[in-house]
Amino acid sequence: MSFTRRTTLKAIGGGAAIAAASSIAARTAFAQGSGDILVASIHDLSGGLDIYGKSMQDAMILATEEINAAGGLLGRKIKLVTYDPQSNMQLYTQFAQQAAVKDKVAVVHGGITSASREVIRPVLKRFNTLYFYNTQYEGGVCDRNTFSTGQTPAQNMEKIVPYCMKQWGKRVYIVAADYNYGQITSEWVKKYTQENGGQVVATDFFPLDVTQFGPAIQKIQAAKPDYVMSALVGGAHISFYRQWAAAGMKARIPMASTTFSGGNEHIVLTPQEADGIVVSFSYFPTIDTPDNKAFVERWHKRFGPEYPYISELAVGTYQGMHLWALGVKKAGSLDRMKMIQALESGISFDGPSGKVTIDPVTHHCTLDIHIAEVKNRKMNVLAAFKQQKPADTAAVCNLQKNPNENKQYVIKI
C-alpha cells in the first residue's frame, strides 16, 4: 500500500474521529465517577501566566491528596478536574461553564488575574457553583457565591509603606504595570504614603510587554526619590530590575515591591540584581513556624527538592482548598447554600502562612502579613503582622446586610 496523501489523510481522519469519540466517552465516565466529589481547578498552565498557574495547580493536587489521605469528605474522595485556559479569556468562560453545567462540580478554585476572575465569577453565580478565588488582588469583590483567600491592598500595603518610609525616607517613586492591579496599587501606596506624612514624587505605568526601561530609570534618577516602590508584573517587566541593576542604581536607591517574587523573579534574577529588595506578602517559604516547616517538607517531598519556589498564590490555593473542606465538613453536605452558611460561621485554618479566618461579612480572609528582604535567591523574613483584616473590602461590602450583591467595587481611596 503506497502512502499517498489521500491514504495518510484518511488514516489521520479515522484516527482523530476515534480519539475524539473516546475522549468524549472518557470524559463522561469521568464526570459520573463512583461517588467522588468533583472539584474544578481552572488555572493557566500554558501561556504567559503559567508561572503562577503551575504552582497553584500543584497546590490543588497536594491539598486534594492530603484531604483524601485523611479520609476524604463526607465519606467520599475528592477528584480534581483540571482545566488549562492557556491565558485565554474565552477559554476561562468555556471551562467555567463546563465545570458548572457539565461536570457539576462542588466548587471551583481558579482565576489568576482579576480579569479572569471577573469572567468566571458571574458564570459560576449564574449556574449556582461555589467559587474560591485564591490570588492577591485589588479588593472589592462583593459576591455571596465567592470567597477570596488572597491578600488585598489594605492588608499588605498598609504595612510595607510605613516600614519603607521609616527605613529609607519619605519620598517614593512608583513604577507599576499598566492595568487595574497596578493602577489601583499605586493609589493605595499614595494613600498610605500621604497618611504617614510622605510624598509620591511621581508614578509611571508600563504596558505589560515593555522591555525597555532606560527612560524610566533616568527619570527616576532625575526625581531623586528616597526609594522606589514597584508593582510591576510579568516576564517582560523583569527587565526593569535587570536594567536597574545594570545601571548601578541598586546601590543608590533602595527598592520595595508588592509583586516581586510572585512570578519567581528572585530566582530568575541573580543575587546582584535582586538582593535587598523588600517585599510584603502573606506567605514566604522561610516563615519560621512548625506548621510552615512541615508544609514545606511535605511540598518538596511531593514535588521534588528542586521545586523553584512555593509562592503566595500556591499557598493561597492550598489554604483555600482546606478552608473549603472545613466548610463542607461543618455543613455535612455539598448543598451550595449549606456550604456557604458553614463557611460564614467563622471558619479558621492554621495554614503555612499562619491562621487564616474567613470574614463572614466580606467573604475575604483575615491573614498574617510578613515583610521580607531578598537575599541570595531566598526571602529573609524581617517582620510579621498578625491577623490583618480585609479593611478595604469591608469599607464597601457587607454581605450580611445585602446578601444579593454581585459586583466588584472600585474602592474609593
Added chain:
Amino acid sequence: MDFALVVALEVLSAVAGLLLISIGLAVIFGMMRVINLAHGEFLMLGGYATITATKAGINIWLSILVVAPLVVGLIGVIIERCVVRFLYGRMVDTMLATWGLSLLLIGLVTTVFGNTTAGISSPLGSMSIGQYKLSLYTLFIVAVAATVALALYLAFKRTRFGLVARGTMQNADMAAALGVSPPRVYAVTFGIGAALAGLAGGVLAPITGVVPTIGVAYVAKAFITVIGGGASVLAGTLSASTLFGTINQLATFLTTPVIGEVALLAAAIVLVRLLPQGITHRFFRGSL
C-alpha cells in the same frame, strides 16, 4: 546638559535594540518574502542558549556573541530544511507553519526548561554622566548593532556569498543556470536570519527577563519596523528603527510609557500611509 546626553544615549540604545531585534526578520522577509511568525521565538531561543552556555562554564561574551547565533542559526537551518522549504511561494502557508512553529517552540522550551530559569546579569558595570548613572551595557548594545549592520553590509556587498545570495533572490533560475544551488542559498540565508535573531536574543538576555513567552513582546515591533522600512534589507531596517526608536523613546521621556508605545504605533501608521511601500521605496532606493 547631562540629561540631554543621557537622553541621547538612551535613544541610541533604543534604536540599536530595535535594529537588532528586527534585522533577522528583515533578512528572512526582505530576501525571501517569508513571513516568519516564529521570529520572537528565535530571539527567545538565543536568550536560553546564552544562559545555558554561561551556566555550563563558557565565558559570557562567547555565549552571547558566538554560542547564541550558532545554536539558533543551526535551528533555523533545520527548520528551513524540514518545514519552510516546502512552502516557498505560498505566503499563506508559511504564516501558518511559522505560527505553529512558534507555539511548538514555546511549548518545547517550557517542557524542557520549565517556566522559571535563573538568568544571568550584565557583565559590565555602570558609568556616571554628571549625576546620572548609565549602564555600560547600553553602549555594548549600540556597538553590537553597529557592528552587525556593518558586517551585513560587507557580507552582502563584498563577499562572494553575498553576491550569490543577492543574485539568487533576484532571479533564481539564472543563478541556477550559472551553477549555484538555490536551495542551499535559501537554507543558508534563513540560517543567517535566524542567527541574527539568536544574537539579538543573546545580547538582550542579561537585561531582559528570559521566560518562554518573552518572544511575544518583540514580534509585533519587529514586524512593524521591517515592513515600515520597505524592500531594502539594511537601509530599510536602519531607517525604520531610527525613526521609530527615536519617536518611542522621546515620547516616553516626555510623557508616559503608554503614550510612548502608542506613539510608535501611530508613527508606523502615518509612515505607511505616506510611504505605502516603506521608507526605502522612496528614499535610499536601490541600496542594500
Added chain:
Amino acid sequence: MSTFWNRAGLAAFGLAALAAVLVLPQLVEAFTLMELTVYVVMSILALSLGFIWGFGGILCFGQAAFFGLGAYTYAVAVMNLGDSTGAVLLAVLIPAVFAAVLGYFMFWGRISDVYLGVITLTVSLILFNLVNSTAGDAYRIGSAPLGGFNGIPSIPTLNVPGQPELVLDPLQMFQLCVVTLALVYYGLRWLLASRFGRVVVAIRENERRVELLGYDARKYKLGAFVVGGAVAGLAGCLFANWGAFVSPTIFGLAQSAQIIIWVIVGGVGTLIGPIVGCFLIQWLTSSLGAFGGLNANLVLGVVLVAFVLLVPRGLVPTGRALLARRRAPTVRVDRLPETKAA
C-alpha cells in the same frame, strides 16, 4: 455540473443549519450547546475575514479590532440603553463606520498586501493599549465603566425587542447564533454572486485590469472591507452576549492571529472553509485545555505544522478535491518569487 454542486452545497448548508436549530438541542446536553454557541459565533468572525481575504484579497491582520469594537459597543450601549435592540444595531454600525474610515485611509492611499497587514495590526494594538489604560471609575461611557484590563463583566444578555425583561436563555441564544450564521453565510454568497461581488473578486485577481475596465477599485475594496467589519462587529456583539464579558485582550495580536489561522486551516477562497477551520481549531484548543497532561502549545504547534505540510490548500479545497477523486493541486515551487531588483 458545478452549478449543481453549488446548489446542492447551499441546500446542504441550509439543512444542516435547520437540523442544528431544531434537532440538535434534543440530542445533546445543555453544556454542549453552550460550547457550540461560541464556536458558531467565532465562525461568523472567521467568515468576515474569509470574505475580505479569500475573495477580496485584503489580508487584514487586525480583524480583531472590529470584533472587539462590536463587543465593547454592545456592552456599553446595552448598559446605557437598557434594551438590547439598539445596542445590536450600534454594535454593527460602529465597527462598520470605523472600517469605512480606516479603509478610506488605506485604499485611497493605495496601500496593499503586507503594508495593509501592518497598518491593520497596528490599529488593533493601539486600541488594545488605549482600552487597557481605562481602569478606574473615571473612565466610563454613560453608565458603563470601561474597566481597563479587567474589561466589562456581567453584560446584560439580548432580550426580545421592546421587552427588556424577556432575556434569551442559552438554548435560544444557540438557535439565534446558528440562524445568524446561516443568514451571514447566505448573505455573503448572495453578495459574491452579485455584480459587486464579482468586481471584488476580479480586483483580487488583477486590480489593474479592473481599473482599466473602468471600475474604481478603491470603492469596491472599501465596500468589501466595510462588510467584513460589520460582520466582525456582529460576531463581537454575539460574543459579548455568550460570555457576558469583554476585555481588551480581544484586540490583541493573539486574537487576530487566531482568525487568520482558522481561515488558512479551513481554506482561503472558500466560505465554508473558515467555518470548518474555526470549529476544528476551537475544538482542539478546548480539548487540549480540558485534557491536561501535555503542554497545550506544544501539541497545537505540532498539529498546525503537520497540517500545513499534509493539507496544504486547507481542509475544504482538499476535501472537495478528494470528493472529486482528484489529487488536490498544490503549487510545489522550488524557486522563490523574484524579489524587487535592489
